Amino acid sequence: GEDVEQSLFLSVREGDSSVINCTYTDSSSTYLYWYKQEPGAGLQLLTYIFSNMDMKQDQRLTVLLNKKDKHLSLRIADTQTGDSAIYFCAGVITGGGNKLTFGTGTQLKVEL
Amino acid sequence: DTEVTQTPKHLVMGMTNKKSLKCEQHMGHRAMYWYKQKAKKPPELMFVYSYEKLSINESVPSRFSPECPNSSLLNLHLHALQPEDSALYLCASSQGHRDTGELFFGEGSRLTVL
Numbered sequence: 001g002e003d004v005e006q007s008l009f010l011s012v013r014e015g016d017s018s019v020i021n022c023t024y025t026d027s028s029s030t031y032l033y034w035y036k037q038e039p040g041a042g043l044q045l046l047t048y049i050f051s052n053m054d055m056k057q058d059q060r061l062t063v064l065l066n067k068k069d070k071h072l073s074l075r076i077a078d079t080q081t082g083d084s085a086i087y088f089c090a091g092v093i094t095g096g097g098n099k100l101t102f103g104t105g106t107q108l109k110v111e112l
Numbered sequence: 113d114t115e116v117t118q119t120p121k122h123l124v125m126g127m128t129n130k131k132s133l134k135c136e137q138h139m140g141h142r143a144m145y146w147y148k149q150k151a152k153k154p155p156e157l158m159f160v161y162s163y164e165k166l167s168i169n170e171s172v173p174s175r176f177s178p179e180c181p182n183s184s185l186l187n188l189h190l191h192a193l194q195p196e197d198s199a200l201y202l203c204a205s206s207q208g209h210r211d212t213g214e215l216f217f218g219e220g221s222r223l224t225v226l
Binding site: 029031032033040041042043044045048086088090091092099100102103104105107 | 116152153154155157160168202204212213214215216217218219220
């Protein structure tokens with residue numbers, strides 16, 4: 001399978017919480033990242049977590065890291081229509097040539 | 113100025129044309145990147161320049177030729193492309209190259225090859 005996997009699609013109602021998940025094979029990355037891509041635009045760094053942390057909160061965003069299970073998640077509280085986008089997790093994967101590897105991407109659709 | 117600017121935003125070219133994509137940043141970043149992105153897929157790394165020297169070339173076909181004239185500019189020269197090269201081409205920059213995932217992306221150049 002892919003080095004970094006995400007579920008393809010997530011649909012939530014406005015005001016609910018969204019949880020986007022990411023699993024990776026093995027990471028040598030000091031940090032793990034979440035990027036957001038709105039339609040027709042480039043990627044925007046949303047947040048990141050240091051690899052020896054379990055959790056990081058940044059306003060509506062909460063990042064959880066479970067190194068034992070190689071699992072990263074992004075929780076968006078009070079999801080808004082402006083949060084509709086594709087979300088990519090990313091990290092430097094062991095044996096990946098010291099370059100950033102992006103996950104497969106999760107398309108988040110926020111419905112009214 | 114925290115922007116990466118790419119031109120043109122859209123480009124349509126035939127398989128025999130020669131064209132160039134341009135990228136500019138004024139954040140003092142010393143690493144610049146070209147990515148290719150197909151619809152609904154993650155970006156795929158093509159080239160990395162670090163301190164104006166090509167440091168990573170991901171076995172990209174020679175019909176794509178990168179150039180870094182100075183620390184603020186990055187070009188991608190295109191020649192004899194194929195229809196499957198149609199994609200969004202993203203430029204990015206970062207302060208350094210080693211073990212950093214803090215990339216600043218441009219809006220991309222959408223390329224269509226007829």
